[in-house]
Amino acid sequence: MTVRISCIVEGHGEDKAVPRLIHRVAQSYYSASDYSELVLVTPPPIRVHRNQVVKDGELERKVELAARKIKGQGGILIILNSDDKCPARLGPELLHRASQVRRNLPIAVVLAKQEFEAWFLAAATSLRGQRGLKNDIDPPNDPEAIRDAKGWLSNQMEDNRTYRETRDQPALTACFDLEQARQVDSFNKCYREIVRLLNELRKASG
Numbered sequence: 001m002t003v004r005i006s007c008i009v010e011g012h013g014e015d016k017a018v019p020r021l022i023h024r025v026a027q028s029y030y031s032a033s034d035y036s037e038l039v040l041v042t043p044p045p046i047r048v049h050r051n052q053v054v055k056d057g058e059l060e061r062k063v064e065l066a067a068r069k070i071k072g073q074g075g076i077l078i079i080l081n082s083d084d085k086c087p088a089r090l091g092p093e094l095l096h097r098a099s100q101v102r103r104n105l106p107i108a109v110v111l112a113k114q115e116f117e118a119w120f121l122a123a124a125t126s127l128r129g130q131r132g133l134k135n136d137i138d139p140p141n142d143p144e145a146i147r148d149a150k151g152w153l154s155n156q157m158e159d160n161r162t163y164r165e166t167r168d169q170p171a172l173t174a175c176f177d178l179e180q181a182r183q184v185d186s187f188n189k190c191y192r193e194i195v196r197l198l199n200e201l202r203k204a205s206g
Contacts, residue, residue, distance in 0.1 A: 003201040004074030007045035007139040008053075009180045010081055013169030014116060015045045018079055020173050025194040028178055038202070043069040050080045050164055059094060063101040075106040075197040078118070080191065087111035087186060106200045116169065117149035117177065121205040122184040124156075126177035132161040144184050153201035 002077040007018050019042035027035050046062050046069070053059040066076045078098060082090065111161040112118060120127060121143035129135045137156045146152050181187040 001014065001202060001205050002039040002041060003198060003205060004041040004043075004070040005197060005201070006043055006069045006074060006076050008062050008066055008076065008078040008080075009045045009047055010050055010079070011116070011165055011169070012047070013165035013167075015047055016044075016078070016170035017116070018045055020170055021190075022057045022194055023090050024174070024178065025191055026198055029198070040198075041070070042073070042136065050083065051084075053080065053094065054090075059097050060101045063098045063100040063107070067102050067105060072102075072105070075108070075201050076102070077194065077197060078107070078109045078195040080109075080111055081115040082113050082186070083115070085111070087113055087189075106197055108197050109192055110190040111186065112190070113144040113184070114147055115149050117153060117163075118146060118180045118184065119187040119190075120172050121146060121152060122150055122187060123176040123178075123180035125182055127172060130175055131171055132157040132159065134158055139180075144186060173195065 005022055009015055009018050022042055023040055026038060030038065046065050048058070048062050053062065063076060076098070078094065091109050091111045095107065098107050098109060100134055121139055122140040124137045127133050128137055133153070134156050140146055140152070150163050150165065157163065178191065182191055
C-alpha cells in the first residue's frame with residue numbers, strides 16, 4: 001500500500017527532519033505487520049518562511065506546488081513555527097486557506113509552539129549523550145515557553161559545541177522519544193495530525 005505525503009516546512013533542517021518524523025510516527029503507531037506493508041513516500045519538502053505564508057496567495061502557491069509533487073494523489077502536511085503567534089488561532093486560519101486550494105486532498109497544519117526544537121526540549125532525557133548533549137540534561141519546566149530552544153540546546157552541549165539546525169535537527173528527530181514529546185500540546189497535535197493523514201490515506205488506498 002503506497003501512501004504519499006507532501007510537506008511544507010520552514011527551516012533548512014526541517015526539510016530532512018519532517019519526512020523522518022512522519023516515518024517514525026508511522027512506525028510507532030502501526031503494528032509491525034501493518035508498517036511493513038506500508039510504502040510511505042515523502043518527496044523533498046517545500047520550504048517557506050512563516051512570515052511569507054501569511055501573505056495573500058503565498059501559502060496557496062506553496063500548497064499547489066506540494067500537490068503537484070505527489071501528482072494530486074496523497075496528503076499535505078504543513079509544519080511551521082508559531083514564534084509569538086497563537087497556534088490555536090493561526091493554525092485554523094492557515095488550514096482554511098490551504099483547504100480552499102485543494103479540497104480533494106487531506107491537509108494538516110501544525111504550528112510548533114515557539115519552534116520545532118521545543119519538542120526536543122520536552123524529550124530532553126531521551127537525548128542525553130546525543131549530538132554532543134550532556135549526559136545529565138533534563139527538560140525545562142515548560143518547554144514551549146522557551147523562546148530560544150536552539151540556544152537552550154547549545155547551552156546543554158559539551159566542549160563548546162553549538163546546535164546547528166541543518167546538522168543536528170534531522171539527527172535528533174531520528175532519536176527523540178515521541179511519547180515524552182507528546183507531553184507538550186503542539187507535538188501531541190503534530191503526532192495526532194500525522195496519524196490522521198496516514199489513516200485517511202490508507203483508507204483511500206484500500
